Amino acid sequence: MRTTLQAVQEMARRLGKHPPAGLDTGGNSLQAQLERVLDDASNSVQSEGWFWNTKHNITVTPTGSKIQVNQLENVADIGVSPIYATIFHVDTDGTDSNVNVVRNGDYLYNLTDNTDTFTSSIKLTYTYKREFENVPEAFQSWIIALASFNYNRHYIGDKSSDGALQVEMQDARRQATREEIRSADVNVLNTQEMRQIRGRRRTPDRSVYE
Secondary structure, eight states: OOOHHHHHHHHHHHTTOOOOSSOOTTSSSHHHHHHHHHHHHHHHHHTTOOGGGEEEEEEEOOBTTBOBGGGSOEEEEETTEEEEOOEEEEEEOTTOTTSOEEEETTEEEETTTTBSOOSSOEEEEEEEOOOGGGSOHHHHHHHHHHHHHHHIIIIIOOHHHHHHHHHHHHHHHHHHHHHHHHHHTOOGGGSHHHHHHHOSOOOSSSOTTO
């Protein structure tokens, strides 16, 4: 797994810049700009929702009758000030589909009862942001390639490098998607979407519609 500094250094090399020796988070230096673009690319990739940054069947209990979305995923406890991950998407889990919810600011809203208050626990599935160091390596490569492409296009404008960076980005995405399929052990023929396409199964000797 790469660190954020290693990712920024890789971006600098791709862009023909001298790799920085350290980060300058929040600053105005080249490495600070590269880090911001890297973070934007990470948000873009992670917000699509993947096997490694999505949790299912999580039971959540209301606090004061409300469910606060931005406190679903606790990534660190520092005394009395926990640090929470960014939540990209949240919905009721398939095992608890009696309630239809949507995010309303920092809280969940119950569309079934038209209220933001909950009287009992519900099960959720949500996609959250992982720190770059904890992102699978294939996806780190995709994020770095995407960030490098974006930086060149929006800040440098070197059209001679644009094509090569785009090809690298597309290849990195393909590799990451392949890794996702292997890791998640997905049977694409047994997904709900594929079952909807196939329609209902017929009995051996007669149609179910007869």
